[in-house]
Amino acid sequence: GQSLEQPSEVTAVEGAIVQINCTYQTSGFYGLSWYQQHDGGAPTFLSYNALDGLEETGRFSSFLSRSDSYGYLLLQELQMKDSASYFCAVRDVSSGSARQLTFGSGTQLTVLP
Amino acid sequence: DAGVTQSPTHLIKTRGQQVTLRCSPKSGHDTVSWYQQALGQGPQFIFQYYEEEERQRGNFPDRFSGHQFPNYSSELNVNALLLGDSALYLCASSSDRGRETQYFGPGTRLLVL
16 A cells, blocks of 8 residues: 655744655655645645656745655745645556546745744 | 536544435536545545446445446445544545546535534
């Protein structure tokens, strides 16, 4: 089976940089995704890493190390609106063509003024 | 472009009852996945529909069933409701030939009393 670990809570101040780590155990790994979910809202896609390295999209970056089964989401220039839950999710070979995602339990990010 | 829509937004049922939740995928998407999200947890994969057939199923009992219609919309049915079925039910759509991104709807919050 698959398992993912990420911190349950992270707190930072506006303008700061925060890193949310994710370690995973899975077989036949395909890729690591990150989703953001505001309270009462739908998860929204942030990034996807299939290969080692850093992917940058505006203020958000995501990193993957396949050899370490580890990834992180980096949020820069934090804004109050970034307060939300962040989930890492993996797809592995058992999902086949379905591209089934297995999600972590989520990290609640609180941005303070 | 209307994104993923789900109905109803909220639902209250009692134990033993049956419920049907509905989902319309994002325009151009042909694949619908259903997830259950308990409070404070990440979404858990229930099943995925493609070409009107269940393509992959997660670790959920047969009380959970679904359907996909020719217009790609989908229904999730849950029979013999249990208190533990109380959760946010999320529908996600994607294109089978598209990228890894799954687009989530706002969800249906089900409360079983």
